[in-house]
Amino acid sequence: MKYVELGLREAVDLVRNGQVKATEIVESYLNHIESADREIKAYLTLAADRALSRAREIDARKDKGRLAGAVVAIKDNIVTRGLRTTCGSRILENFVPPYDATVVERLEAEDAIIIGKTNMDEFAMGSSTENSAFFPTRNPWDLERVPGGSRGGSAAAVAGLEAMAALGSDTGGSVRQPAGFCGIVGLKPTYGRVSRYGLVAFASSLDQIGPLARSVEDCALITSVIAGFDRRDSTCADRPVPDYLDGLGNFQEKIKVGFLGEASLKGINPEVASSYRRVQELISGLGFEVVRMDFPSWEVALPCYYIIAPSEASSNLARYDGVRYGLRAGAAELADMYVRTRTQGFGSEVKRRILLGTFALSSGYYDACYARATRARQAITAELQAAFRRVDFILTPTTPEPAFKLGEKQDPIAMYLQDYFTVAASLAGVPGISIPCGLTGNGLPLGLQVLSEPFAENRLFKFAFLLENNIKFENNMYGINTRGRRKNEN
């Protein structure tokens, strides 16, 4: 257990100073994963040999990168050369990509060690990881409950000490929501901040890769490495990347913080609401001005998302036709081969969303559905932009309720409501981070979402770091605080 308890920053410092070998750290993770993952089931593919040989190579080298010895898990919709990438789908069950995603290249260039690929809802469609074609992942805090989704495997791996950090993708909240459910930190960067090259497309105007880690500092370090211009993604912004570790712990600004009015909190879990009120008291106590805000257009953010995302998905997933890679079902003629391959390869939620998107884009419905949703998206974006002229940050609960039980949500709309607080930022392209902010009466973690203006991740990290230190979420499931030390030590 010893090394798996170390925070990422701390472990990297030890490896870079030569006090601990990367190999020892990887071995300790592999041992822990062997027992812990029997219950949690976070990994679809473990890259034990690849990780060990990488670690040996790093140990033998004098110059070590900024992430030397960092043990990182990768969501299984981010391609890794030579390492199976399934997207949680039968249609890609045996797909071994011939190239690395830009984010994977950048992590490895700084000597991060990829330990495996984590489970997810099929093609990232879901909020519980129950839609994985292979098996559901369980929440390390309560094995009866879901870890969130769609990147539930990544969050469960980090919370269950099966990785120091993980990469995932956030389309409508799939980094922030599982981070909230699993008591860890997760960032969805500004759209365009991180290259999507090598991320299997779900909804291209919304998808963004982001890190999950056990602390704000660890998230900031990983973001510093993966962010920045990439000529292979035409939507990746050509802007300088600051060192996001710079100035953490030094937040002197006098700021205004936006909180949702009571109207927006109607119907949410009472423990979520009361923890949110405690955060407001904390913010006032720190001397910041609290501004109550209403976001009338957020009411339609979810329906808007559930037109735009399936529409883009129905188009993006047209590429799975059994011709060049992935599953192919036998048929005598090409047209039948397409239909059989897709019918066998896709699960029911994916089919439902493809059909919804096909409907929204089909002749006669396009104006009523897709065109209207893109206009609503403008209104949601404008409302957030206006809000950021009045306040510096907006705080919301990450989810309307804590982690629910496996099998509890049978109705698709009930599942979609999980994204209530997270989709507006996705539609508007602004960055959002979820940090743990407390536990429910029966010991389940709750998340707090902090939103900021586009490309203001440096301020977002600073403010989140301040909140993290004041909230003092120390009692995680292993009794280890966010700095990686046991509660009663130091």
Place this chain on the structure above:
Amino acid sequence: MKVDLEHLSRLANLELTEEERKILPGQMEKIIDWVGQLSSLATGEEEKYHQVDFSLRLEEDEVRPSLPQAEVLAMAPEKQGDFVKVPRVFREK
């Protein structure tokens, strides 16, 4: 709004099981009615697809290595020589 599932599944190249045929229309109509809330929002006229502005840039016209042909072909479910093989395209009379 009514959903013509047969038509949609043809457009999407999907075949539905008996059970999906039973459950999906109701579920989808419920979702589409829920999405109908959108009409309550007064919105502008412009359709925009990205919220963060990008300046479009031009790439140099230069030769760069592509993925190795052998590796790409190795992923194909069926191949013949240097080609990906598929079942016949046209039906025989």
